[in-house]
Structures are given as C-alpha cells and as structure tokens.
Amino acid sequence: MAQGKKKTKKKTKKLGRPANTDWHDRFTSALQKTRHVGQACAVAGVGRRTAYHHKADYPDFAEDWDCAIQCNIDDLEASAMRRAIEGYTRGVYSRGEKIGEDRYYETALTIFMLKCQRPERYNIDNQQEGSLTADQTAAAVRGAIEAMRATIPSAG
Numbered sequence: 001m002a003q004g005k006k007k008t009k010k011k012t013k014k015l016g017r018p019a020n021t022d023w024h025d026r027f028t029s030a031l032q033k034t035r036h037v038g039q040a041c042a043v044a045g046v047g048r049r050t051a052y053h054h055k056a057d058y059p060d061f062a063e064d065w066d067c068a069i070q071c072n073i074d075d076l077e078a079s080a081m082r083r084a085i086e087g088y089t090r091g092v093y094s095r096g097e098k099i100g101e102d103r104y105y106e107t108a109l110t111i112f113m114l115k116c117q118r119p120e121r122y123n124i125d126n127q128q129e130g131s132l133t134a135d136q137t138a139a140a141v142r143g144a145i146e147a148m149r150a151t152i153p154s155a156g
Helices: 024-034 037-044 048-057 059-085 107-117 134-149
Strands: 088-094 097-104
Touching: 024 037, 024 059, 037 048, 048 059, 059 107, 059 134, 107 134
Parallel strands: none
Antiparallel strands: 088 097
C-alpha cells in the first residue's frame, strides 16, 4: 500500500458490515512479485472476483494494484532493452554437440521500441518529407542503439 494512506472500510452491500480489506497489502505485494493476478489472489487468500470488486470499490487499493502493474511493465521494458542492446547467447550445435555460442539481438524488438520511444524520428509513416531508405533506417537504428547503450546500467 502506498505510504501515508489510511485504509477505509466500506460496508458490504449484502451484509451491512465492514468488508475485510486486510489482504490488500498481501495481494499487491504478491502481484508485484508474481506478475499474475490469479497467483496474487492465491497468496492473499481471496477469489479473483473479490479482488476485482475491491479494485473497483477502493481507490487506494486500485492505485496500489496499478502501481504493482507499472513496476512489472518497467521491469519488462528494461529486460527488452537489454535484449535489444546487449543481445543474448545461444549455443551452436553440430551433430548434437555444442561447438560454440553465437550472440543474437532482438532486431524487431529494437525497431518496435524505437518507434514507441521516438515516433517523430522512427515512424516513417509520420514523416511528411518522404521516407528514409533502408540504409538510412538501418544507420539510424544503429546510432540509436549506440546512444541507448550508455543509458543501460550494467549488472555488476
């Protein structure tokens, strides 16, 4: 739960007593770790419908839920950026034996991320003065990757 917020108990429509919200913090913590609503519900000990009803009825809970999701999206974006810039290794095999490794880069992912982050530069459809040639586009992508490389913290 976000700091400094006071939990409010609403009365349930059917029973007229305060709803149990004690599980909210367990749910949002689990959601941030598991990245899965169903698993977070299991950890918090509530049903999926209850979780979604509480999200609709408790603005503080909805904000914490959205914050957990945003953290996951940030992690996903960082991971995608690493794969696009640093690449990943895959084994090279011959006759069932590993003979080496090659580094692969997520080219399509790189293009997608550039178009999202700098649409004015990389969305060719948006350019009014004509489109770039394939060589110009490739050079622009290479330049952007080199510029982004400096912004990625090393895992050291």
